[in-house]
Amino acid sequence: MEELIINIKALKDFRTVSYYTAHLRLPLWRIFSGTKWNGIPFFLKSICRHISCLIEESGLSQGEVIQYIANSEDNPSYFFVSQCILLYGTSQNLNELERYNIADRATDLPADITIDVGILSCAVACFVLDGNRYSDWDFRSIVNEERFAYQTNDYKLTKVSNIDFNQDGFVYDGKYYLYNGFIDREPIEFLDKMPAVFNLMINCIDLEAADFYLRLDERLSVPLKEANISHFLQFEKFRGISFRFSDTKLDKLKNITVHYNPETYDKLLMVIKKDYDVIANQEFWHIEVEQLPFIDRTESKGNIKTIFVHGKYYPVRRVFTHVDFTINQYPFEEYSEKQDDHSNKEIQIDYYTTKECHYKVWCVENIDISEELWYKLTSVSLPSTYRRLFDEILEKM
Numbered sequence: 001m002e003e004l005i006i007n008i009k010a011l012k013d014f015r016t017v018s019y020y021t022a023h024l025r026l027p028l029w030r031i032f033s034g035t036k037w038n039g040i041p042f043f044l045k046s047i048c049r050h051i052s053c054l055i056e057e058s059g060l061s062q063g064e065v066i067q068y069i070a071n072s073e074d075n076p077s078y079f080f081v082s083q084c085i086l087l088y089g090t091s092q093n094l095n096e097l098e099r100y101n102i103a104d105r106a107t108d109l110p111a112d113i114t115i116d117v118g119i120l121s122c123a124v125a126c127f128v129l130d131g132n133r134y135s136d137w138d139f140r141s142i143v144n145e146e147r148f149a150y151q152t153n154d155y156k157l158t159k160v161s162n163i164d165f166n167q168d169g170f171v172y173d174g175k176y177y178l179y180n181g182f183i184d185r186e187p188i189e190f191l192d193k194m195p196a197v198f199n200l201m202i203n204c205i206d207l208e209a210a211d212f213y214l215r216l217d218e219r220l221s222v223p224l225k226e227a228n229i230s231h232f233l234q235f236e237k238f239r240g241i242s243f244r245f246s247d248t249k250l251d252k253l254k255n256i257t258v259h260y261n262p263e264t265y266d267k268l269l270m271v272i273k274k275d276y277d278v279i280a281n282q283e284f285w286h287i288e289v290e291q292l293p294f295i296d297r298t299e300s301k302g303n304i305k306t307i308f309v310h311g312k313y314y315p316v317r318r319v320f321t322h323v324d325f326t327i328n329q330y331p332f333e334e335y336s337e338k339q340d341d342h343s344n345k346e347i348q349i350d351y352y353t354t355k356e357c358h359y360k361v362w363c364v365e366n367i368d369i370s371e372e373l374w375y376k377l378t379s380v381s382l383p384s385t386y387r388r389l390f391d392e393i394l395e396k397m
Helices: 002-009 014-022 028-032 042-058 062-070 077-088 096-103 117-131 139-145 196-204 229-236 332-340 371-381 384-393
Strands: 158-160 169-172 175-178 212-214 221-223 254-260 267-277 282-292 304-314 319-330 358-370
Touching: 002 042, 002 117, 014 042, 014 117, 014 139, 028 077, 028 117, 042 117, 042 221, 062 077, 062 096, 062 117, 077 096, 077 117, 254 384, 267 384, 304 332, 304 358, 304 371, 319 332, 319 371, 358 371, 371 384
Parallel strands: none
Antiparallel strands: 158 212, 169 175, 175 221, 254 267, 267 282, 282 304, 304 319, 319 358
């Protein structure tokens, strides 16, 4: 595998693709965090064709490839990626335990099962690109490698008009360009669809009357028909359902969603459990949101405390009748297993602490609480770094 990775990094278009992915807001492993395969993204198609050939030439089995990326110490996210691949990329169905055991090297990939070549090559491409992020930000290198399709001035800017600004890029002349990496993409308001700087421009300046210039590096563009502009945020999802209040489709009695910060490895857990109110004669749901901070196993040894918000939601009435705020305390070893999220261990991610360590701080009940107020109460109860994860689960991004 090490030789294969060296050969991939030596591919002619590796540096260009690496430059493109450095301008994406999210790591590439998120492409595999859904429950179904949506195809190879356009910007990876060319390099994936080459990687597919390199895998075949390497003599490595598909099982060896999948287990190598699954057990990377540098990027543990690919342990879950490998299980997603085994979920929707194999010639025969494997159950959850079988997928986990293959990824964990406890068993081999059965000889009669093959992985879709496109999915496997894309996973390897993402693994290598995520592990070898573009880092040459010397302007002399960048300028020397830029590609321009339109007339530029002395500063490499192109006069443009009719720009459609979006959150992570803009549309121009039938193409979708990622924003230059030096543009701050933060919006003015949380739900704004574009960076603050362009929001100010279009609201305060008549750009059609002014001369407006942009740096149009073709390395950051894809044909508009190949762009996935409106769905980039789906890659935020780690695993599980999105919560849309009464519109949520619950297939199980207990439904687990986990969202994940790829920079810190912190997780946010939402558990939704169906229940029935015999007095009111209607179904209600227990909705539990818990903060799961990443801990350094080499340093942390004491008890671990997490924030836990619980609510009782009546989907027919679209109200909550109970919200409580609790701090959970876990012994170090038990929390480590919980946060690791290994489905075949005794302690799973939805494991609860003992009642004496379930430390309630406040509770409001026996009154109708609106969906919006529940959202606000839960959001402000979480540390700021977890609020984005919470909004991802509710698709408020």
